[in-house]
Amino acid sequence: MTNTAWNEDQARAIIAAHAADEGAMLPILHALQAIFGCVPEAADALIAEALNVSRAEVHGVVTFYHDVRRTPGGARVLKLCRAEACQAMGGEALAARFLARHGLEWHATSKDGALTVEPVYCLGLCATSPAALIDEVPVGRLTDARLAGIAG
Numbered sequence: 001m002t003n004t005a006w007n008e009d010q011a012r013a014i015i016a017a018h019a020a021d022e023g024a025m026l027p028i029l030h031a032l033q034a035i036f037g038c039v040p041e042a043a044d045a046l047i048a049e050a051l052n053v054s055r056a057e058v059h060g061v062v063t064f065y066h067d068v069r070r071t072p073g074g075a076r077v078l079k080l081c082r083a084e085a086c087q088a089m090g091g092e093a094l095a096a097r098f099l100a101r102h103g104l105e106w107h108a109t110s111k112d113g114a115l116t117v118e119p120v121y122c123l124g125l126c127a128t129s130p131a132a133l134i135d136e137v138p139v140g141r142l143t144d145a146r147l148a149g150i151a152g
């Protein structure tokens with residue numbers, strides 16, 4: 001994934017394009033992250049101004065949703081499910097082994113910038129748990145070997 005460097009004019013255009021959307025905050029955050037790889041704090045004031053809300057409100061939404069990053073993620077993003085069905089199928093232990101093997105913690109990016117690991121809470125893939133998304137592509141029935149095959 002290649003991210004565009006932060007550009008205030010471009011950010012303003014993205015925000016304006018979504019400002020009239022129903023519940024515009026989330027579409028704006030997703031659109032900014034899709035282009036810049038994250039929603040830097042510099043975006044908060046622009047969003048607040050466009051939606052006529054406080055910067056604190058924007059900050060609250062950004063920090064509430066784990067999917068929204070303040071800094072760009074790695075070239076690949078692995079989202080491992082930590083919800084109940086996946087836990088019941090060994091997902092937590094699988095994730096713990098994967099993180100330990102890579103010397104990573106949740107929300108961290110590998111030193112080479114190749115991989116970011118994020119937790120998610122149910123992907124609707126419970127029947128194939130433990131499940132994950134790798135670059136937004138769903139994968140299920142994960143094992144150590146299968147996880148190593150898709151994410152290193």
Ligand code: FES
Pocket residue numbers: 081082083084085086087121122123124125126129130131
């Ligand atoms: S609990 Fe993991 S996909 Fe539903």
